[in-house]
Amino acid sequence: MCQSCNDKPETLTREGASRRDFLRSGAVLAAAPVATSMIAAQAAAQTTNGTLAESKVQAWAAHDTEGNFAPYTISRRAAGAKDVVIEIMYSSICHSDVHTYKGDWGMPHFPLVPGHEMVGRVVGTGPEVTKFREGDIAGVGTMVDSCGTCVNCLADREQNCLNGTTFTYDSADKISGGVTYGGYSRKIVVKEEFALRIPPGVDLAGFAPLLCAGITTFSPINHWNLQHGQRYGVIGMGGLGHLAVKLAAAKGAEVVVFTTSEDKIADAKRFGAAEAYLWSDDAAIGRQMGTFDLMLSTVPVAYPMQPFLNLLKLDKTLVNVGALFEVQGAQGMLMAFGRQSLAGSLTGGIAETQRVIDFAAHHGIAATYEMITPDQIGTACEKVVNKEARYRYVIDMTQV
Structure with missing residues (x-):
C-alpha cells in the first residue's frame, strides 16, 4: 500500500x-x-422510514447554575451519509455535568442538556455507514467530532484535536451551528466514527458510565503501562474511582484505595481492592510510603497532594484525573528527591474507548449504579456533590 x-x-x-x-x-x-x-x-x-430526517426530540435541561432541570425540546439534525441515529436508552450522570451547569469551568449556554455517557439502539444509518446496522447497540461518550487530520487525531487522540474537539454537549456545533446537546435526551445523531460498539449480553445501563468514567480511568492504566502484580493506588472512590478499582484489579494489579468515606472501605474490597484506608488514618498511610508503582487521583476538587506523592516508589507517577484547576500541596524538593511525577490525564480517544468497552465485557465489569427517572436528575446531581452516589446514577431515558 x-x-x-x-x-x-x-x-x-x-x-x-x-x-x-x-x-x-x-x-x-x-x-x-x-x-x-x-x-x-x-x-x-x-431512507423511507423517516428516521434519518431532522427531528424534534424530548430532553431534560438545566436552566440555571442551581441545577433546576425541566423538560426541554431540542432539534436533532438530519442524518448525513456517515451518521448514525441512536435512540438513547440509558444516560448516566458524570460529575462533569454538575461542574458544567454550575459554571465551574466557565458560564455554560442555557438551557443546557448535559450527558456524555449514553447507550442506546441504532434506529437509522446513513447510506455510507459500515460500522453499524439498525438494531445494533451503540454508545456515545465525551466527544462527537474532531478534524480527523491533525497529528493528534491521526494518533487516535481525538480528545486532543489541535483544531478543536467537538465535545458532546455545550460545545460549538460545527455541523448544525449553535451548541451541542448531550445524552439527557431521547435521541442523538452522530458520525459513525464517534459511536462505540457495545457488545451483546452486557448490562447496558452499567456500561453507560464506561463512556467517560471508564475510559478516563482506563487510559492512565494503558499509558503508564500498569502491569500484573504492581501496586496501584486509587485516591477517592466515587463514580470514577470505583471503576478504576475494578479495571485495575482485572489487570491483575494490587489495588489500594484511599477514601474519606468509611462505608466505602468494604465496597472497595468487594470491587477488587486488596486494601482500603481512610485518609485520616495517618499510621496506615505512613506504612505505604515508597510502595506504589502508579497512583490515580479521582477527587474532583483540589487538595494537598504531597502526602500521596510520598507513597510513590522512585521514578513513579501520580496521575490526576479529578481536580481540573490548580492542584495543591506538591512540594518541588520532595518530588525532586524521589524523582516523582505529577501528571494529568483526561478522557481517551475513540479507539481506546472501544478498548475499555471490550475489556470490560471480557472481564464482566460494569459500573455499580442506581437507576433513576428523568424527573430525579436534579436531586441525583445534588447527591453526587454530597458524595452520596453509590456509585453512578443512570437515567432511564425511555421514561422521557
Whole structure:
C-alpha cells in the first residue's frame, strides 16, 4: 500500500479489526459485491422510514447554575451519509455535568442538556455507514467530532484535536451551528466514527458510565503501562474511582484505595481492592510510603497532594484525573528527591474507548449504579456533590 494511504487515519472494521490489515489481506475484494448490495439495500430501506430526517426530540435541561432541570425540546439534525441515529436508552450522570451547569469551568449556554455517557439502539444509518446496522447497540461518550487530520487525531487522540474537539454537549456545533446537546435526551445523531460498539449480553445501563468514567480511568492504566502484580493506588472512590478499582484489579494489579468515606472501605474490597484506608488514618498511610508503582487521583476538587506523592516508589507517577484547576500541596524538593511525577490525564480517544468497552465485557465489569427517572436528575446531581452516589446514577431515558 502506498505511503499516502498509510498516512490516513486508521479505521476499524465492524468487528474491530484494523481496516488497513483487512484491505491488505484481500478479503475485502471477495466481500465487496455482497457488502455493496447490503449497504445499498439498507440505505434504501432506511431512507423511507423517516428516521434519518431532522427531528424534534424530548430532553431534560438545566436552566440555571442551581441545577433546576425541566423538560426541554431540542432539534436533532438530519442524518448525513456517515451518521448514525441512536435512540438513547440509558444516560448516566458524570460529575462533569454538575461542574458544567454550575459554571465551574466557565458560564455554560442555557438551557443546557448535559450527558456524555449514553447507550442506546441504532434506529437509522446513513447510506455510507459500515460500522453499524439498525438494531445494533451503540454508545456515545465525551466527544462527537474532531478534524480527523491533525497529528493528534491521526494518533487516535481525538480528545486532543489541535483544531478543536467537538465535545458532546455545550460545545460549538460545527455541523448544525449553535451548541451541542448531550445524552439527557431521547435521541442523538452522530458520525459513525464517534459511536462505540457495545457488545451483546452486557448490562447496558452499567456500561453507560464506561463512556467517560471508564475510559478516563482506563487510559492512565494503558499509558503508564500498569502491569500484573504492581501496586496501584486509587485516591477517592466515587463514580470514577470505583471503576478504576475494578479495571485495575482485572489487570491483575494490587489495588489500594484511599477514601474519606468509611462505608466505602468494604465496597472497595468487594470491587477488587486488596486494601482500603481512610485518609485520616495517618499510621496506615505512613506504612505505604515508597510502595506504589502508579497512583490515580479521582477527587474532583483540589487538595494537598504531597502526602500521596510520598507513597510513590522512585521514578513513579501520580496521575490526576479529578481536580481540573490548580492542584495543591506538591512540594518541588520532595518530588525532586524521589524523582516523582505529577501528571494529568483526561478522557481517551475513540479507539481506546472501544478498548475499555471490550475489556470490560471480557472481564464482566460494569459500573455499580442506581437507576433513576428523568424527573430525579436534579436531586441525583445534588447527591453526587454530597458524595452520596453509590456509585453512578443512570437515567432511564425511555421514561422521557
